[in-house]
Amino acid sequence: MKKYAQLIHSFLFGMLLTVLGVLLWGLPKKNISEREKRILTQLPAFNFNTLATGLYMDSLDAFTADHFPARDFFLTISDSLKSLRGIQQESKKVYTSLPSVDALADEDDSLQTFKDTEQVRNTKGLVVARGQAFHVFTNEQSLASDFAAVLNLYPVKIKSSRFFCVIAPTVGSYKMPDEYAAYATKESENIREIYQKLRKIKGVEVDSILRSHANEYIFYRTDHHWTGLGAYYAYVAFCEQAQLQPIDLAAMPKRAVEGAFLGTHFLKTNDASLKATPDTVFYWIPPVEEIAQKWSNGEMQPTPSLKVNNIEKNRYLVFLGGDEGLMRLFSKNVKNKKTALVIKNSYGNPFVLYLTANYEQVWVVDYRYFKGNLLEIFQQYKVDDIIFMGGIFAANEPTHIKKIKKILR
Amino acid sequence: MVFASLNFLYFFLPLNLMLYYSWSNQNYRNIVLTLMSFVFYAWGEPVWVSLLIFSATIDYFHGILIEKYLGTPYQKLPLISSLVLNLSLLGSFKYSGFITENLNALTGLSLPVPAFSLPIGISFYTFQTISYVIDVHRGEIQAQKSFMKFVMFVSLYHQLVAGPIVRYAHIAHEINNREHRLADLSQGISRFCIGLFKKVGIANVAGELATTYLDTNMASLAVTEAWFGITVYAFQIYFDFSGYSDMAIGLGKMFGFHYHENFNYPYTAKSAIDFWRRWHISLSSFFRDYVYIPLGGNKQGLYRNLLIVWFLTGLWHGASWNFILWGLFWGLLIMLERLFLGRVLAYLPRFVGHFYLLLAMLVGWVFFYFTELSKTLWFLKILFGFSTNPWHAPDLNIVLMNHVFWLLFAILFSMPVYMWFKQYLKQRFAYVEMALSFVFLLLATAMLVGNTFNPFLYFRF
Structure with missing residues (x-):
């Protein structure tokens, strides 16, 4: 047998x-x-x-x-x-070993959906609770001084403009699970520290307006970005600082990208509770010309301001069609000869669109992909306001800080 | 190649079994096994196959020479020649960089530091051939006359890259003439699957957790996090290494070899002496038989002998001071136990001894893990509360809850539960074990497919 x-x-x-x-x-x-x-x-x-x-x-x-x-x-x-x-407490999970985001960014353009290289240096990992992912910012290695020092170079080299800086917090500042409450305050502390160290640059405090709208859909559950609505509130806070009249949300038609959106946090964790609660990408149509310009093959070429097709792989691409080294947006109805330049990473993509309600032209530079020298642009074009716009993780990440410095050579 | 990889499981192993068992002639089978061993070894670093064959050739001829001159005044010459050659090979590939660096630091010279990549498994197979030539010299075994069979002994892929250190004497009979039993094949498969699951299901998970808490910014590491980190590292290294030994023993059985056990539930030990009778048995018995006893054992120069043996044990693990310190740390404990601690522990309740051993083992792994002494000391300070670091970090609670079943599983299987089951189920256990092997195999496969994190710790040695 x-x-x-x-x-x-x-x-x-x-x-x-x-x-x-x-x-x-x-x-x-x-x-x-x-x-x-x-x-x-x-x-x-x-x-x-x-x-x-x-x-x-x-x-x-x-x-x-x-x-x-x-x-x-x-x-x-x-x-x-x-x-x-x-025991996955209240379906809460901590992901400590994450694949680097770069692993998700493929060289091939057809899959170049997650170009974003926000790193996970300043974090103890991702927490997923109740279908919402949180990137834990611990402020252990805050680089506030380094970051501020690099930004402070801008007003020295470029004299004729007003300067603003908008740092986006993450959803962790508003909806952190109790165990992490101790960390929740760190983001605003870090942002405040950066703003205090800025010279001739106005820090735009977005925390209070976001906090007062914390129950609205201002951050994605499965992605690290804020939503079009979150970016709009930041825009309102910016307008207040810059003494501009913000466009009314109701004045812009509201649309939704077809289909469910599962963002970077889902891709990194493959978490079942995130998959069960996918996001929807809403966007508001500002008075922007449908066709913008982007720098490609040595010249400015037409590109859509809002990309609605072929974005199934990453629906956040609806804003500007993704990250480009250099873009130029035109307003439909503003003829005030005013120009803004936004130096941003992907957090800025929904934000810059609203600016076409206040500026005739908006230049958009993604410091990660911009290959040229910013100063050359200023020799040709007059820029009234320069706005730096990025997420808090990037602001404390050495590789990002280096790139922000590099484009100013 | 490593055992816990899909290419080994679903390509190499079935191919090897098929080619091997399609011959009934023992010589052909030996050739298949040898060639497959070369392929296995070449998978990682093809060039070093030549070194392996070179090393085997040297020792093959030395074995014959030693036997020829046995009893004559020249009998020691071939032995010394073999030892010099073997140790200089090991020395140049594994220790030359370390020696030059230290020489430079001591003398202020700046000699160029050689940077060889360490040939995989060199520490294991060199020790195997050293034990062979010494045993021939002692007249305990006969030299192997067949070059083919000797190369097979040295290159057998089961234990080539990560042990156990198989003594020629233990398998001499099986090299020359082994039997293949169905029971062995089936048991070998079961044993292999257990080892595979230990590696993939426990060690890899422990590894992920350990790096989170050990490869981190120590300034903000909480005390509880440090304890958790070093504990999961202890699980990682035990299940990694003993899993590998299980797989090697299992593979041996599939092909008719019976290797000695290498682990005997070391974390249940009650003293340092007890621990080293249970941990990496093939290494500690090697040093006992070929260094400690020839030096005089406990009869002549006991403490000097212990010092030498534990210095060498540390050094064997890697060309770095932290391993030497780790070895000396254990040597010191063993000396203390011989002096008085052993007698004290014998008077106390058993759990005291056990607690002492666990503590010593964890502190030992701190030396083992960090290559820089400054980090070792910093980490020890955190562990024992001599730092300003926080006592506790809230997210450790969540990590603990998230891994609580896995942790219990790891603790339970550091104890001989498997043996208890075996005694309890008696005859029926054989069937349970067979069924379990498929469960282990499938789970391990799923984890290998789903997980790219698959490093082998003992590849460094």
């Missing part, structure tokens, strides 16, 4: 390994994982060099993991095993 069992055991084990192995190499390969929104590893190039250095084998391992038979089935098991590790 036992002999038979051993025979069956050994045979089944051998068969299982063989069959899965044959399927692995025999089945047709998929190129893209819809589930993870990324390109799967391709079979590495085979030559003497990659073989001798062991590089070929390393990529082969990644290839195997990406193309394993019944991969989705195994991924589902793997995910449920993760939640079985302990």
Whole structure:
């Protein structure tokens, strides 16, 4: 009896390994994982060099993991095993080892949906509670002084303009679970510290207006950005500082991007409770000319201000169509000859659109992708107001600070 | 290649089993196993296969020479020649950078520091061949006359890269003429799957957690976080290494070899001496038989001998001072236990000894983990409250709750629960074990597919 069992055991084990192995190499390969929104590893190039250095084998391992038979089935098991590790309090989870966001940003343009390189240096990780993801900002290595010092270079080099700085907090400032309440105040402290160190630049305090609207849909649940509405309140706070008349929200037609939006926080965690509560991307149509310009192949070329098609992979791209090194927006009805320049990362994308209600032209520079020298633009064009606009994590991230300095060479 | 990878499980292993068992001729089987071992080794660093074959060739001829001159006045010569060659190979590849750096620091010279990449498993296979030539010299075993079989012994991929250190004497009979039993194959499979799950299901998870708390900004690490971090690191290193040994033993059984056990529930030990009878047994017995006892054991120069053995044990783990300190730390505890501590512990209730050992083990891992002494000391200060760091961080509660079942599982399986089950279920256990092996295999596969985090700790050695 036992002999038979051993025979069956050994045979089944051998068969299982063989069959899965044959399927692995025999089945047709998929190129893209819809589930993870990324390109799967391709079979590495085979030559003497990659073989001798062991590089070929390393990529082969990644290839195997990406193309394993019944991969989705195994991924589902793997995910449920993760939640079985302990008691997920009120479906609250802390993700400590996160794939870097860069891993999600692919070189290929068709998948270049998550270009954003906000890093996770200043964080203890992501907390997911009640279908809302939080990026925990701990202020351990606050770089407020470095960041302020770099911004302070701008008024020294560019004399004729007014300067503003808008730092966006995250949803953690408003809806943090109780255990993290101690951290919740850190963001506003850090922002205040930055503003205090600015010279000739006005810091725009957006915390109180966001707080008074905290029960509205001002941040996404599954993505690290604020919503079009959150950005609008920041715009109102900015107008107050800049002595401008903000456009009324009701004066702009409200639209929603078709389909559910699952953002970067979902992609990083693959969290089931986030998947169950996807976001909707709402946008308001300001008096902006539908066609804007972007710098591409050595000249300014037409590009839509609001991109409504082909954004299924990342619906946040509706604002400006994503991040471009240099863009120029035109107002439909404002003819006051006033020009604003916004130096921003992706937090600025919904924000800059509203400015067309107050400026005839808005230049938009994404400091991460802008390849040129800002000073050259100022020699040609007069800019009335310069607004720096970014998220709090980037403001405390050395690579971002370096880039903000670099474009001013 | 590593065992806990999809390419090993679903390509290499079935291919190896198929090729091996399709021959009935023992010589062909040996050739298959040797060639497959080369492929396995070459998977990571193809160039170093040559070093492996070179090393095996040297020791093959030395073994024969030693046996030939045994009993003559020249009998020591080939042994010394072999030891010099083996140790200089190990020395140049593993320790040359370390030695030059220290020499430069001591003398103020600036000799160029060699930077060899460490050939995988060199510490393991060098020790295997050293034990072989010494045993031949002692007349305890006969030299292997077949070059083919000797190369197979040195290159067997089961234990080549991460141990256990298999003594030739233990498997000499099986190298020459082994039997293949169905029971062994089935048990080997079960054992392999247990090891695989230990590695993927426990060690990898522990590894993720450990890096969060150990590779962090220490200025803000809370005391409880530090304890948690070093505890999960202890789980990582135990389940990683003992899982690897389980897989090696299991693979051996699948191909008719019976390797000795390498771990015996070390975290249940009640003293440092007890711990080292249970942890990495093949290494501690190597140092006992080939260094400690030849030096005079406990009869002549006990403390000098202990010092040398524990210095070497530390050094074997890596060419860095932190490993040496780690070895000496254990050596010191063992000396203290021999002097008086052992007798004191024997009077006290058992849990005191156990608590002492756990504490010592955790402090030991701090030395093991941090390569910079300043970090080690800083971390120890945090652990024992000699810092201004906070006592507790609120998010540790959540991490604990999120991992509570996994933690209980890890604690439970550091104890001989598996053995208790075996005694309780008696005959039926064999069937349960067979069924479990599929569960372990599937779960491990799922985690490997879903997880790219898969480093092997003992690859450094």
